[in-house]
Amino acid sequence: MAVRQTPSGPDWRARTPRGALLLWLGWLAAVALTAWCWFVMTETTIWAFVYDAPRQAADIGSRMVPPRLDYLPELWRPLWDTINIATLGTAAGVVIATPIAFLAARNTTPSLLVLRPIALFIIVASRSINSLIWALLLVSIVGPGLLAGVIAIALRSIGFVGKLLYEAIEETDVSQVEAIEATGASSRQVLAFGIWPQVAPAFWAISVFRWDINIRESTVLGLVGAGGIGLQLQNSLNTLAWPQVTVILLLILATVLVSEWISAKVRRAII
Amino acid sequence: MSDYPTHWRRPPQILKHPVWRPIIQIGIVAYLILALSTLEVDWLRVWDGLDRGWRFVEGFLTPDFTSRWRDISEGLVESLTMTVTSTVVGIALSIPFGVGAAGNIAPAPVYFVCRAVIAVSRSLQEVIIAIFFVAMFGFGPFAGFVTLAFATIGFLAKLLAEAIEEIDMAQVEAVRASGGSWLQVVNYAVEPQVTPRLIGLSLYRLDINFRESAVIGIVGAGGIGATLNTAIDRYEHDSAGAILLIIIAIVMLAEYLSGHVRKWVQ
Numbered sequence: 001m002a003v004r005q006t007p008s009g010p011d012w013r014a015r016t017p018r019g020a021l022l023l024w025l026g027w028l029a030a031v032a033l034t035a036w037c038w039f040v041m042t043e044t045t046i047w048a049f050v051y052d053a054p055r056q057a058a059d060i061g062s063r064m065v066p067p068r069l070d071y072l073p074e075l076w077r078p079l080w081d082t083i084n085i086a087t088l089g090t091a092a093g094v095v096i097a098t099p100i101a102f103l104a105a106r107n108t109t110p111s112l113l114v115l116r117p118i119a120l121f122i123i124v125a126s127r128s129i130n131s132l133i134w135a136l137l138l139v140s141i142v143g144p145g146l147l148a149g150v151i152a153i154a155l156r157s158i159g160f161v162g163k164l165l166y167e168a169i170e171e172t173d174v175s176q177v178e179a180i181e182a183t184g185a186s187s188r189q190v191l192a193f194g195i196w197p198q199v200a201p202a203f204w205a206i207s208v209f210r211w212d213i214n215i216r217e218s219t220v221l222g223l224v225g226a227g228g229i230g231l232q233l234q235n236s237l238n239t240l241a242w243p244q245v246t247v248i249l250l251l252i253l254a255t256v257l258v259s260e261w262i263s264a265k266v267r268r269a270i271i
Numbered sequence: 272m273s274d275y276p277t278h279w280r281r282p283p284q285i286l287k288h289p290v291w292r293p294i295i296q297i298g299i300v301a302y303l304i305l306a307l308s309t310l311e312v313d314w315l316r317v318w319d320g321l322d323r324g325w326r327f328v329e330g331f332l333t334p335d336f337t338s339r340w341r342d343i344s345e346g347l348v349e350s351l352t353m354t355v356t357s358t359v360v361g362i363a364l365s366i367p368f369g370v371g372a373a374g375n376i377a378p379a380p381v382y383f384v385c386r387a388v389i390a391v392s393r394s395l396q397e398v399i400i401a402i403f404f405v406a407m408f409g410f411g412p413f414a415g416f417v418t419l420a421f422a423t424i425g426f427l428a429k430l431l432a433e434a435i436e437e438i439d440m441a442q443v444e445a446v447r448a449s450g451g452s453w454l455q456v457v458n459y460a461v462e463p464q465v466t467p468r469l470i471g472l473s474l475y476r477l478d479i480n481f482r483e484s485a486v487i488g489i490v491g492a493g494g495i496g497a498t499l500n501t502a503i504d505r506y507e508h509d510s511a512g513a514i515l516l517i518i519i520a521i522v523m524l525a526e527y528l529s530g531h532v533r534k535w536v537q
Binding site: 030033034037038040041042044045046049050053056057060080081084087088091124125127128129130132133136137140141142143145146147150193216217219220223224233237249252253256257 | 281302303306307309310311312313317327355359395396398399406407409411482483485486490496499503511515519523
C-alpha cells in the first residue's frame with residue numbers, strides 16, 4: 001500500500017509507483033511475447049482454410065449423423081482390448097514404479113547420492129513423454145498390437161505412480177517407524193510394518209486413479225497402431241466413415257465416464 | 272493355562288470383509304489370466320524388434336542434434352509458439368467460463384451452460400479433438416493452437432470454478448453490503464482470493480500444453496510431434512533420441528521454473 005500526500009489530502013494507491021511500473025512492464029512483456037509467438041506461428045497458416053472452417057465443421061457434422069449403430073457389435077472386441085491394455089499396463093507400471101518410489105523417497109532410499117537421482121530421472125523421463133509417443137516408439141520396436149500398447153501405458157504410468165507414491169512415502173509419520181525400529185526390527189520389517197501400512201491407502205488410490213487415466217489414454221493408442229478401439233477409429237477416419245466415427249466416439253465417452261465413476265467410487269471407499 | 276498364540280498374522284488392511292475378500296482376489300486372478308491370454312504376442316517379431324529397440328537406446332545415448340537440426344528447430348518453434356498462444360487464449364477464455372461455472376456467484380442458466388462446455392472439453396482426448404480441428408482448419412500449427420486452447424478451457428475453467436466456490440463469502444458480503452455491483456463483487460471480493468491459484472494453474476497448464484503439443488503433431492497438428500513421427504518413420508533413431516531428450520529437458524526446465532514462480536506467488 002502506498003500513500004502519497006497531495007494538497008487535497010492523502011492519495012491511497014494499491015501499489016508503489018515502482019511496483020506499478022514493474023507490473024505494467026511485466027504485462028507489456030507478456031503481451032509482446034504472445035503477439036510475437038502468434039506471428040511466428042501463423043506464418044505458414046493458409047488463411048483460406050481457416051475462414052472455411054465453419055463450413056467444414058457443418059459438413060463433417062452433417063456426415064456424422066445419424067450414427068451407424070449397427071457398427072456397435074464390431075466394437076466390443078476392440079473395447080475389451082482397450083480395457084485390457086489399460087489394466088495390464090497399469091498393473092505392470094505399478095509393479096515397476098513401487099521399488100522406484102522407495103528408491104526415490106528421501107527417507108527410504110538406500111543411497112541419497114547415486115540411486116535417488118537415478119530414480120528421480122526415471123520418474124521425470126517417464127512423466128515427460130506422453131503414452132502416445134511411447135506407443136509410437138514401441139510399435140516400431142515390438143510391432144503393432146496390444147503388447148506395444150501395454151508397455152507404452154506401463155512406461156508412462158511409472159512416472160505418475162512413482163512421483164505420487166514417493167511423495168506419500170516422504171510424508172509418512174516418523175514415530176511409527178521409530179516404534180518398529182525400537183523393537184529391533186530389520187530394515188525390511190520396518191518397510192513392511194512401519195511404512196507400508198501408512199502408504200497402502202495412497203498406493204491403491206493412486207493406482208486406481210492412474211487406471212482411470214489409462215483407460216482414457218488407451219482409447220487413442222490405436223491411432224499409432226498399438227491396438228484397441230483407436231485402431232477402429234483410425235480405420236473409420238481413413239475411409240471417411242463418419243457415422244462410424246460418431247459411434248466410436250460415443251462409446252469412448254461412455255467408457256471414460258464409467259471408468260471415472262468406478263475410480264471415484266473406489267477411491268472414496270479406500271480413503 | 273490357555274493357549275497363547277506364538278505367531279502373529281497381520282490382519283487384512285484394505286479389503287476387510289471375510290466373504291468379499293476371497294471373491295475379489297479370485298476375480299482379479301481370473302481377470303489377469305483372461306486378459307493375458309488375449310494378448311497374442313508374436314514373440315518372433317518381438318525378438319526381431321529387440322535389435323531395433325537397442326538401436327533406439329543407442330540413439331538415446333548418442334543423440335544426433337545436427338543432421339536434422341532444421342526440422343527439429345522448426346518443429347520446436349512451432350511447438351513453443353503454439354504452447355504460448357494457446358495457453359494465453361485458453362486462459363482468456365476460461366476466466367469467463369470459470370466464473371460462469373462457479374455456483375456461488377453465477378445464475379443457474381449460465382452455470383449449466385458453462386458446466387456443459389467444460390464437460391465436453393474435458394471428456395475428449397486432445398488427440399481426438401486435434402483430428403477434428405485438423406480436418407476443419409487444415410494441417411499445421413493453427414489446428415494445434417485451436418485444439419490446445421479448447422482443451423485448456425476444460426482444465427482451467429473447472430479448477431477456477433472450484434477455487435471460486437471455495438472462497439471466503441464474508442468478503443463477497445462485505446462488498447455487496449457497501450453497494451457493489453456484481454462486477455465490483457467479482458473484481459474486489461473474488462478476484463483477489465483466486466488470483467494466486469489461477470496463476471499457479473496457468474503455469475501448470477503451460478507445462479501440460481507443451482507436452483500435448485508434442486503429441487498432437489502425430490495427427491497433423493504441427494509441432495515437434497510431427498518431426499518426431501517423421502524421424503521414427505525414417506528409422507532415424509539418433510534424431511528421434513535427440514528430439515525426446517529436448518522434450519524431456521524442456522519439460523524439466525518448465526517444471527522447475529513453474530515450481531519457483533508458484534512458490535513466489537503464493
